[in-house]
Amino acid sequence: TMARVLVGVKRVIDYAVKIRVKPDKSGVVTEGVKHSMNPFDEIAVEEAIRLKEKKFATEVIAVTCGPTQSQETLRTALAMGADRGIHVEIPADDYVKTGPLQISKIFAKLAEQEKANLIILGKQAIDGDNNQTAQMTAAVLDWAQGTFASELKLEGEKLTVVREVDGGLETIDLKMPAVVSADLRLNEPRYATLPNIMKAKKKKVAKLTAKDLGVDLASSIEILEVADPPQRLAGIKVENTEELVGKLKEAGLV
């Protein structure tokens, strides 16, 4: 069978930007700050497009959840080669409270609606660092999951995923339909070429709300505070192991 692929893309603060915490500690400064597609999502999009180019997939649908600006990220996915886009619009105030649980429910509903049989997501977003959405989406749908994928092979109903785990590489076979989360070494994403940027203008982008999908965005998690990590203090040099042990004992660490 051919896959119909749903790819999730998230608009995050660009990886090279220096993050600043807001003075009221409610979050980080996003106003006027450069945003781009989550790097792992770029890898997910690239993999989906490659599947289509190799004729293992019929269609690549890019999905994003968030306020109006999220559409930029969708456009990038289309410019990379996704066939069409879906923007699930979540107003900014609700979006700050939205997390993997709500997003996974949205992806699950969309997968059913669009009759997708493969969902490829980035393993985690570089802002939340949750690494939960792919796993939760698979659970909601009761689909197979292959996370931290560094290699993907589709043969009929069988999806072979090589996973990067602490001990090394694990190869598993999944029966479609499945959810995959992309890790760093899965591929190197292509640039959005200028002709493709032009073609993307004609591609369809559908707009929905969570309500349209029957998903409740209510969250049981509340962010209390966002703070800078403690300043890293300078270390001291010791002459020998005896002195090292002495210092550790002084600090009550041994």
Next chain:
Amino acid sequence: MALRVNFVARQFLNMETAFKKSTNLHLKLQVRMSSILTDNSSLPDTHQMLRQTCADFAEKELAPLAWTTDKKHLYPTEQVRKMGDLGLMAIDQKEEYGGAGLDSLAYAVAMEEISRGCATAGVIMSAHNSLYLGPIKYWGSEEQLQKYVLPFSTGEKVGCFALSEPGNGSDAGAASTTAREDGDCWVLNGTKSWITNSYEASAAVVFATTDKSKKHKGISAFIVPMPTEGLSLGKKEDKLGIRGSSTANLIFDDCKIPKENLVGESGFGFKIAMSTLDAGRIGIASQALGIAQASLDCAIAYADDRKAFGAPISKLQSIQFKLSDMALKIESARLLTWRAAQLKDAGINFTKEAAMAKLAASETATFASHQAIQILGGMGFVSDMPAERHYRDARITEIYEGTSEIQRLVIAGRLLAEYRK
């Protein structure tokens, strides 16, 4: 004293070590490049996206190699091919001829970001797009478009533009290269000088006199495939900057080309050249902006990092004033360039604005790179940092595609004509 020690030490560093050192230092500063784009919001969505693509590409594929390209006078073949993949080597050509079908504003934006990574890549892209593909796009026949544009849109083949001669640069109307009819072909004789892309080109747009009695109205434009019998290349010029790009003489000695290689009509050459240069000026203005912006990026990164008198030198007013002046000139020249591009895209005469943009941007590139060296001090004088390369790359922008003096004449000419209307 410290600088002298530096010089002595340099001699003992082999090229590879120096290269690694420079890329490490440079990359540390470079990593912020594509995240720091000046405000995009006045550009259409597509242009914002392509600006980002070009900035990412320049940061990743061009900037790390710029030092070697310059030091070894290396033509960046692989990078030009990748630029072709991106659609940059036929950016405003129609899709049916392999182009990206974009407009002048897109060209300006793309040129700036590419040149910001590597000025050599910028000039190769500009000469190919504006000066080679340009005349054929606007004046060429269908056959010429199929034969000399379509295969030249992928980055595999580049073209060049041959107008200047040893005896005349600014005085383009005095072309002494001749083309005479001989049966079913034209025979070209003469020498063209300062030809960018000469060694890599697969074709050239050449301007030659077909009727000397008509003076500048007796010049015609031709497409000369390269290599071809009767055409030889002079030695590669050893240039101050944009060293990865080959610059040499084209020597025509009874060079025969087919009759159908005439571009447009006989006698149209001067008109074609002048209108081509108008558009080319937007490209060179953008290249100069890229060099200027790269100089500013380098200067700010250094100033925030370098401590003197107990604080980063970016805290000092004298440094801040320099940075402000650089940014002001860059922003002004950029707006002029975008305006010229927008006028061209709207089909409105843009000769004056293009000349203004090229003049402003090129003088800004010289200014900004000069100031960048000053801000970097001794480090600005050595090749570990890119400031000295930007300084050398900037200089040509005030000369080619119309010297600053010619630009001033063009502006004055249009200005006076407007007032007298």
